[in-house]
Amino acid sequence: MNKLKQLMEMAQKIQGDSFWADIFDQNSSNFMVPYGKKEQPNIQPKYPLADVLRGSYEIVVLIDLSGVRKEDVHLTLQGKTLFIKGNATPQFPEYEVVTTERMQGSFEKSIPLPEEPYGNKIHAKFVNGLLEIRIPIKTKPRENIVIE
Template sequence: MEINKMKQWLDMAKQFHQGQFWDSVFDQDYTKQVMEQFTNPAVSVNQAAAAPSFPRAEVLKSNREIVILIDLPGVRKEEVELSIMDGSLYIKGVSNQSYPDLQVVQAERFKGEFERAIPLPDKVGSGAKISAKFDNGMLEIRIPRPQRPRENIRIE
């Protein structure tokens, strides 16, 4: 029985030595992305980690409305698209390089195309008067909350 274990160990060590072991352990695309972070100085570790949550958002609500604040530093309002579907606010756009003619030495801010769904706390009616205002890199979206009329309950 000990000989069988030793043989298994040797087979595994052989695979490890040939590089096949790590190929099977790690997903190829993920490994490539991680390695690119270390070999390409223009891509930072923080940028890759932040990409799924870009842009940063805050959802607030009162009795009358839902307010969504979205940070979009360096993004022009013409490069942003907003839509509402299935109880979520969808934001899509592009964050371009501020100085495309300069070489990047260190990059910590997200650049490129982005798309994100932000779940809303209430369903939004199709006729809702939604407003959006873009000022100094901050997008503010206001969605009126459906007002439910007060309903009296008859006591028997």
């Protein structure tokens, strides 16, 4: 017991008070992460799940919105970022939730795009819980290179 006390005092002198607090704080997301190698928190919300695909002429964004009505979704675009905001209302609000894995309540997410959109002919459609957004991009023509 005396050795443990010495170890704790030595660690406190070297690392400060936060060393033991980080190790024993069960609510910490850094539990079991080597000290000094704290992971950056994932600031980006997980829901709704989204895929970003890049083709030759357009970017396609697919967003899972199971159980969400089209009227409850709002999309905006600013520069190279697509913003989605909405509300997933519970299907059975009068029932008690036992377990839940599906998105419920309001949500907001920003989705970075690989490049700026070209023009304003963005097309979005909502079918069977999948929001598909097609964003045109400027194609760069091939350039001839002069060989000296």
